[in-house]
Structures are given as structure tokens and as C-alpha cells.
Amino acid sequence: MFYVLGSSPQTSAMPRTTQAELYRANNIENHDTAVIRSRTEDDVEILFYASHTVPAAMGPMFRFDFDDAVVTYSADTSAGIVARFRNGKLKKYGDPMLDRPAKIRQSIAAAGGTGQVACPARAAVSHVVCIAAAHASMPQIADFPREQIIQSASDTITMSVVSGLHATLVQCYDQALLPSELGAMDWTKPGRVIASSSVLETSADESLEDLSVHRLARARPVNVLPAHSDEPAGGELTARI
Numbered sequence: 001m002f003y004v005l006g007s008s009p010q011t012s013a014m015p016r017t018t019q020a021e022l023y024r025a026n027n028i029e030n031h032d033t034a035v036i037r038s039r040t041e042d043d044v045e046i047l048f049y050a051s052h053t054v055p056a057a058m059g060p061m062f063r064f065d066f067d068d069a070v071v072t073y074s075a076d077t078s079a080g081i082v083a084r085f086r087n088g089k090l091k092k093y094g095d096p097m098l099d100r101p102a103k104i105r106q107s108i109a110a111a112g113g114t115g116q117v118a119c120p121a122r123a124a125v126s127h128v129v130c131i132a133a134a135h136a137s138m139p140q141i142a143d144f145p146r147e148q149i150i151q152s153a154s155d156t157i158t159m160s161v162v163s164g165l166h167a168t169l170v171q172c173y174d175q176a177l178l179p180s181e182l183g184a185m186d187w188t189k190p191g192r193v194i195a196s197s198s199v200l201e202t203s204a205d206e207s208l209e210d211l212s213v214h215r216l217a218r219a220r221p222v223n224v225l226p227a228h229s230d231e232p233a234g235g236e237l238t239a240r241i
Contacts, residue, residue: 001046001048001062001064002014002015002038002040002046002123002126002127002130003119003123003126004064005040005042005044005046006123009118010120010122010123011122011123012119012123012124012125012126012127013040013041013042013044013126014040014041014125014126014129014196015038015039015040015041015046015126015129015130015133015196016038016039016040016041016043016195016196017038017039017133017193017194017195017196018036018037018038018039018129018130018133018134018137018193018194018196019036019037019038019137019178019190019191019192019193019194020034020035020036020037020133020134020135020137020138020191021034021035021036021138021142021178021179021180021188021189021190021191022034022134022135022137022138022141022142022191023141023142023143023144023187023189024053024141024142024143024144025053025143025144025149025160025161025162026052026053026160030141031141032051032052032053032160033050033051033052033053033144033162033165033169034048034049034050034051034134035047035048035049035050035169035172035178035179036048036130036134037178038130038133045176047173047176049169049172049173051162051165051166051169052159053144053149053159053160053161053162053165054161054162054165054166054169055152055161055166056166058076058166058170059074059075059076060073060074060075061073061074061075061076068085068086068087069083069084069085069086069091070083070084070086071083071084072084073096075097078095079092080092080093080094080095080096081093081094081095081096103117103118106118129196129199130196132199133194133195133196133199134191134194136192136194136198136199137191137192137193137194138189138191138192142187142188142189144162144165144187145187148162148163148164148165148187149161149162149163150162150163164185168182168184168185178190
């Protein structure tokens with residue numbers, strides 16, 4: 001989503017602040033459920049929802065709410081990417097999943113000097129900053145209540161499923177909320193709001209976009225904002241995935 005909102009094909013929108021809610025049902029070090037809210041430098045709200053502890057696969061899917069149109073996609077349908085303009089017009093962009101090996105061919109061509117990748121490494125900086133900020137937002141992963149975790153077995157795998165989580169995440173997606181903002185579950189825990197400028201140390205004349213991949217690998221939180229800071233509530237565009 002950062003890439004789609006970038007000002008050019010070589011850049012991505014940069015998150016200004018990020019707040020995350022990270023949970024786990026499995027006995028792992030990291031999270032297996034993540035909900036992230038970022039606000040870009042242009043004050044656009046971006047929301048991301050994902051989980052490995054729901055009973056059925058769903059998506060990927062996204063929704064971009066622009067001033068003049070709403071753009072949606074769901075891998076669970078055959079509609080592809082569709083823009084529905086507020087004046088009633090409809091525009092279809094096709095299905096990005098129809099030719100999934102295209103990115104491999106594109107990378108091979110770029111490596112051979114006969115082409116360019118659509119999303120260069122520099123454009124991925126914003127994603128790295130967002131993930132670093134998400135972990136700074138919630139450095140201690142919250143465990144789901146054990147009584148809500150069910151072991152679901154199929155012919156090929158046994159997995160941990162959190163009772164009611166699928167419906168909760170769908171509701172959050174539909175309402176553009178974090179789980180803690182629903183106010184319906186006692187297991188939710190809001191993360192802190194993290195300023196991107198505090199995630200990575202930069203010199204006075206260096207912006208986050210100027211950071212090298214090597215510098216990004218040494219990312220560490222420096223300062224944080226309180227969970228209920230006076231961040232602007234606006235943004236004329238909301239993107240959800």
C-alpha cells in the first residue's frame with residue numbers, strides 16, 4: 001500500500017507514525033496475528049490485518065478510499081481490481097494474480113540489464129520502517145487467552161485457531177478499527193504510537209528515504225509517543241489490506 005501511494009513508480013509513501021497490535025496463539029517468539037495502523041507524511045491512514053490463527057484462508061484483499069473513487073480487490077472473487085467512481089463510472093484493472101511469475105521474469109530481465117523491476121529496493125524502505133515501528137509499538141507480543149485457542153486438525157495439518165478471531169478481524173477491517181478500539185474483547189492490547197523519525201537514527205541532513213539497506217538492518221527504537229497522543233485524526237484517504 002505504501003508503494004501504491006508513492007509519488008512515483010520508484011518511490012513509496014513514508015509512514016509518519018505507526019501503531020500496532022501484535023498477538024500470538026502459537027508457542028513462537030514472534031506474532032502470528034498483526035493489525036497495524038500507519039499514517040503517512042501526507043496524513044493518509046493505512047490499515048493492515050493478517051492472521052495465521054483463523055480457521056479459513058481469506059484474501060489477500062484491499063480497499064483504497066480516494067476522494068473520487070473506491071478501489072477494491074479480493075483474491076476470493078474473480079472481479080480483479082475494480083475502481084468505482086463516485087459519479088457512477090466503473091473501471092477494471094484486471095487480476096494481478098493471473099500472471100504471478102511475471103515478477104520473476106521482470107527480476108531476471110533487470111539482472112540481465114534488459115529491464116527494470118516495478119518496485120525497486122529504495123521503494124521498500126517505507127515497509128521496513130513500518131515493521132520496525134510496529135515492533136517498537138508493541139515490543140512484548142500479547143498472548144491470546146488459552147481458553148480461546150482451539151487445535152483444528154485437517155488431513156494435512158493441525159493448527160491453532162482462536163475462537164471468534166476471524167469475525168473480529170473482519171469487523172475491524174469493515175470499520176477501519178484496531179481490535180482494542182472495538183471494546184468487545186478483554187484480550188486486546190493497544191500498542192504505542194511510534195514516530196518513524198524515532199525508529200531509526202539519522203543525521204541532520206539525512207531523511208529516512210536516504211537510508212541504505214545496511215543502515216536499515218541496524219534499526220532500533222529511539223523514542224516513542226504515548227498511545228493516546230494528539231495525532232491528527234484526519235486523512236482524506238484510507239487504505240486497508
